[in-house]
Structure formats: structure tokens, C-alpha cells
Amino acid sequence: MPRWDPRARDRLRAAALELFVEHGYDNATVTQITERAGLTRRTFSRYFTDKRDVLFAGSEQLPAAMSDAVRRADATLPPFLALLAALVDTGELFVDLVPHAAQRRAVIASSSELRERERTKLAAVAEALAEALRERGATASAATLLAQVGIAVFLAAFERWTDQPEHTDFASRVREAATELAASLAPVAGLATMPEHS
Amino acid sequence: MPRWDPRARDRLRAAALELFVEHGYDNATVTQITERAGLTRRTFSRYFTDKRDVLFAGSEQLPAAMSDAVRRADATLPPFLALLAALVDTGELFVDLVPHAAQRRAVIASSSELRERERTKLAAVAEALAEALRERGATASAATLLAQVGIAVFLAAFERWTDQPEHTDFASRVREAATELAASLAPVAGLATMPEHS
Numbered sequence: 572m573p574r575w576d577p578r579a580r581d582r583l584r585a586a587a588l589e590l591f592v593e594h595g596y597d598n599a600t601v602t603q604i605t606e607r608a609g610l611t612r613r614t615f616s617r618y619f620t621d622k623r624d625v626l627f628a629g630s631e632q633l634p635a636a637m638s639d640a641v642r643r644a645d646a647t648l649p650p651f652l653a654l655l656a657a658l659v660d661t662g663e664l665f666v667d668l669v670p671h672a673a674q675r676r677a678v679i680a681s682s683s684e685l686r687e688r689e690r691t692k693l694a695a696v697a698e699a700l701a702e703a704l705r706e707r708g709a710t711a712s713a714a715t716l717l718a719q720v721g722i723a724v725f726l727a728a729f730e731r732w733t734d735q736p737e738h739t740d741f742a743s744r745v746r747e748a749a750t751e752l753a754a755s756l757a758p759v760a761g762l763a764t765m766p767e768h769s
Numbered sequence: 770m771p772r773w774d775p776r777a778r779d780r781l782r783a784a785a786l787e788l789f790v791e792h793g794y795d796n797a798t799v800t801q802i803t804e805r806a807g808l809t810r811r812t813f814s815r816y817f818t819d820k821r822d823v824l825f826a827g828s829e830q831l832p833a834a835m836s837d838a839v840r841r842a843d844a845t846l847p848p849f850l851a852l853l854a855a856l857v858d859t860g861e862l863f864v865d866l867v868p869h870a871a872q873r874r875a876v877i878a879s880s881s882e883l884r885e886r887e888r889t890k891l892a893a894v895a896e897a898l899a900e901a902l903r904e905r906g907a908t909a910s911a912a913t914l915l916a917q918v919g920i921a922v923f924l925a926a927f928e929r930w931t932d933q934p935e936h937t938d939f940a941s942r943v944r945e946a947a948t949e950l951a952a953s954l955a956p957v958a959g960l961a962t963m964p965e966h967s
Binding site for chain 1: 847848849850853884885888889892910911913914915917918920921922924925928929944946947948949950951952953954955956957958960
């Protein structure tokens with residue numbers, strides 16, 4: 572087996588997610604994962620530090636990957652379009668996670684520790700996105716708000732993308748979620764005053 | 770001293786936040802807090818379970834308070850306007866926290882444990898808001914997205930409100946943040962296709 576084999580990594584990931592769903596995340600062991608994948612513990616250690624890492628491997632690169640994509644976006648784009656372009660670029664990095672995405676979401680939803688870890692990861696992404704948006708001229712307040720909205724759009728688009736059987740065209744799912752959101756927000760423009768106590 | 774004295778609670782909160790800022794959250798003790806406030810530990814225990822509770826007291830009611838405000842909003846309002854009306858109603862419950870809000874934010878930002886707790890609190894609010902929006906007819910995907918956007922608008926508006934010296938008119942700050950966000954998102958409507966790799 573070669574030193575870095577995406578198929579081995581993928582077999583381990585698939586086995587781990589199956590076991591997490593069947594036995595619960597807390598009960599599944601690395602030994603069970605390697606047995607089900609037909610691979611050794613040594614191979615497991617080559618790709619993942621522990622079972623939690625199966626769910627979060629690579630996420631430490633996400634803040635820099637997403638914010639660099641904002642920096643690379645065409646300088647003439649308004650901030651939110653630069654953000655959407657960055658979401659599309661970054662989402663495509665996760666194409667190998669797509670077959671496992673629904674299972675991964677279910678496993679994370681089942682554990683408060685994992686939900687916390689996921690939120691911590693997303694908060695770091697939001698902070699990095701906000702910084703990149705400030706560099707493009709957004710105020711601190713607008714940058715933070717847009718970054719959080721960007722994360723929400725990304726999550727919605729990613730879920731729609733991975734829930735489709737064909738998993739094609741992440742860019743369309745991003746555009747779709749963003750367009751729906753913009754339409755939902757449009758009535759705000761007509762507000763002379765906020766509804767007070769409705 | 771009466772059994773429930775908002776002034777005592779407020780003195781304890783002010784003393785605690787001062788000490789958290791001066792000595793760091795981890796180093797400040799309940800004894801120091803009560804000494805600075807000129808009150809007893811017994812009085813402290815009447816209002817707060819521990820020092821962390823000074824920062825989060827009442828937050829367990831927030832998911833129900835916010836989602837009930839969405840349910841109470843005029844049935845003819847589109848989902849996002851119902852959400853904004855709910856944010857305004859709920860924000861006004863926090864008027865006694867306004868003088869301490871900037872200090873509270875700084876203390877929370879200083880500790881990963883507190884940031885985690887704050888995120889957990891906001892996630893529970895987002896979940897409750899999404900449920901109330903689904904009850905108003907939003908799809909699951911749209912409800913989750915709008916709820917997260919609502920939280921982001923609330924945080925932006927609350928920060929602007931509490932950063933002003935006069936702290937008036939939370940409704941205007943909500944409308945302002947929402948209007949700016951809607952304007953930022955408006956260019957999406959003109960997108961025929963997503964910018965691919967800009």
C-alpha cells in the first residue's frame with residue numbers, strides 16, 4: 572500500500588461513520604474501525620490522530636483556506652459576492668466528504684462534545700472571513716455580520732448539495748441559498764419603522 | 770435588604786465584571802466580588818450560582834423568550850420581519866445589561882471556555898428560532914438559515930446599541946443592521962451564474 576492512499580483513508584472514514592451511527596460515537600473504538608475497514612491500527616494512525624479526527628481532519632486549514640479565497644476574489648466584487656465566490660471555491664475542496672456528509676451531520680448532532688467542536692471550528696472560520704472582509708474595506712461590524720451570514724449560507728448550501736443523490740454543482744446550491752436569503756430579507760427595505768409590539 | 774433587590778444584583782454584576790477585567794476571569798473569586806460590592810456571600814448566592822452565572826444568568830430563558838416572540842408576531846408578517854420584531858421585543862428585556870455589555874463581551878472573548886458557553890447558548894436560541902419559523906411555514910432549510918442570520922443581526926444590533934453612549938432605541942439598531950445586510954445581499958439577485966474562479 573502506498574504511503575498516502577486516499578482509498579485507505581476513505582475506507583477508514585466510511586467504516587468509522589458506519590460504526591458511529593450503529594453503536595454511538597462514544598462506544599465505537601479505533602480497533603472496531605480498523606477491523607471493519609480491513610486495515611491496521613498503524614494505517615489508521617497514518618491518516619487520523621484519533622476517532623474524533625475522522626470527523627474533523629483538515630478543519631484546521633479551513634479558516635485560512637476560506638479567507639484566502641476571499642482575498643483572491645476579483646477586487647471589483649462587492650463584499651458579499653466575494654464571500655460567495657470564496658464559499659464555492661472552498662466547498663469544492665470537500666468533494667470527497669460528500670458521500671459521508673449526512674452521516675457525519677447525524678453523528679455530530681448526537682453528541683454535545685462534537686457539536687461544541689463543530690461550533691468552535693465554524694467560529695474560527697467566521698473570524699478569519701471577517702478579517703478578510705475588513706481588508707476589502709468592510710467596517711468591523713459589517714464584516715462580522717457578513718461572515719456569520721456567509722457561514723450560514725455555506726452550511727445551507729452544503730446540506731442541500733450533499734442531500735441530493737447526484738451531488739453536482741455546489742455553485743448552484745450556494746447561489747440558490749443566497750438568492751433565497753436575499754429575497755427573504757428584501758422586505759426590510761420597505762420598513763419605515765420596525766413593527767413595535769406586534 | 771428586600772429578598773430580591775435588583776440594585777444588589779446589579780452591584781454584584783458590576784463588581785464581578787470589574788474584577789474579571791482587572792484580574793482575569795479565572796483569577797477573580799466570589800469572595801473578591803462580594804467584598805468589592807460590599808455584600809455577603811449569602812447575598813451573592815441569592816442571585817447567582819457561581820461566578821460564571823454572573824455572565825449567563827437568565828440565558829436559559831432566551832430560547833423560549835425569542836421563539837415565543839416569533840410566535841406572537843403578526844401572522845401576516847413575512848418570516849424575516851417576524852424574526853426582526855421578535856429580536857426587538859427580546860432585546861428590550863436586556864436593558865439592565867446594557868451598561869455592562871462591552872465589559873461582558875471583553876471577558877467572554879478572553880476565555881475559550883466562556884466563548885464555548887456563549888456559542889452553546891446562541892446555538893440553542895438558533896434552534897428554537899428555527900422551530901418557530903417552521904411553524905410559520907418556512908422550510909427546514911430556510912428556517913435554519915434565517916434563524917442563524919437573525920442571531921447575527923441581533924448580535925450586530927446589540928453591539929451597536931450598547932456601544933452608543935446614550936443606549937436608546939434598540940429597534941432602530943436592529944432595523945439598521947438588517948437594512949445594511951439586505952443591501953449587501955441585494956447584488957445576488959443580479960447573478961446569472963456564480964463567479965467561478967475569480
